[in-house]
Amino acid sequence: MLRNVYLFYFFVALLLGCTKDEELAVIPISKSVDYGTYNPTYIIPEELPSIPPMNNPNFNLLTEEGIVLGKKLYYDNILSTNGKSCSSCHIPQYSYSLPIMGPINTAIMPHVNLGWYKAYGWSGGEELLDHVALADLAEGNPFLNANSDSILNRFSRSFEYQQLFWKAFGVKIIDLPVAERNKYISYSLAQFLRTLVSKDAKFDRYLRGEVALTSSEINGFAIFMDDEKGDCFHCHGNAANPLWTDGEFHNNALDSIFVSVNQGRFLVTGNLFDLGKFRTPTLRNIELTAPYMHDNRFATLEEVIDFYSEDLRNSPYVDPLMQKIGQGGVHITPSEKVDLIAFLKTLTDTSFISNPDFQ
């Protein structure tokens, strides 16, 4: 394993007594444990028995040291020249999103159960969570306005960060070329993001037999699951899929004309059939992440449900799973809409947004 290679060099450095290495050589390396053996409650969610294994590539397995570093970087404006941090846009109380438009005219995405997706961003432009922050760190990127010289300067002045990178990855962060430095920054952020697991919504506790649902919530769930009523489950999951998304790309009939960001997945694949497709958003914590859709066009859940009920826009690209496209919507009654929203709110996990492990 890579870590052993680092350890080897570390001990070689110790034996040689190289003075340049002295400063860092005195730092004890705590024993790192990989995902699978390291088991704080937030990483392997035993409370969600039906959850599939997390996607975690072998080159960036979770370690306690990597998570600690990623968490510190996430809340620190050290990566930006505009005073921002990841947490300026990804704020815990909104399920790690923010109710404003992002810098590239797309909604700011929440950070909840990210470890399970196969592609990231509204259009899935990045396949690995481990690489998502690389784009943020590129010079001139509007998100952080990052500048590699200033990042290097700040790390050079911070012995604490140098220690944390050494402990997490066995690297001397200030000696690395920019691309390598950004890689380890991005890896640690991905490790932290993989720990942001939500598993304590009212609906989770209902499935565990800990609480009861109201009759309105139960009816709302039935409407969600009924292909003659809401017909939502095809894309947004069901009781056996605690991610509340299929993680796939669909055109849910928001538009009939597709320009700029509304082209969605087409912008990544260039395939016409991908026009207007977006990755199905999770409905977990949906109550906390208004406004809705990739362009924040709906202010409330009521507006979203009215859209699915009466306001679908037809085009050759609409997903076949939008079975009521011919009728313009699923046409549910006002009281069914109320119940459907009551169910959606049972997916809110307040302990997730206040979990001190994440803040």
Ligand code: HEC
């Ligand atoms: C200025 C606001 C802003 C800042 C700062 C910011 N983000 Fe984001 N983030 C966004 C927006 C907007 C999106 C959606 C991008 C898209 O796909 O159009 C996003 C998407 C993401 C995603 C994809 C989530 C998913 O479900 O696919 C990840 C992961 C992410 N950000 C991590 C980070 C990290 C790590 C940082 C700090 C290095 C950061 N972000 C800083 C606004 C921001």
Ligand code: HEC
């Ligand atoms: C064909 C798949 C599909 C079906 C069926 C479907 N959705 Fe969606 N849903 C999506 C996609 C894709 C998006 C994101 C579209 C976008 O942002 O442009 C979305 C967005 C949403 C959002 C906003 C999420 C956010 O974070 O902004 C909500 C809420 C929602 N759907 C609820 C429902 C409900 C309730 C139903 C049933 C009445 C339903 N959906 C049926 C695919 C689907």
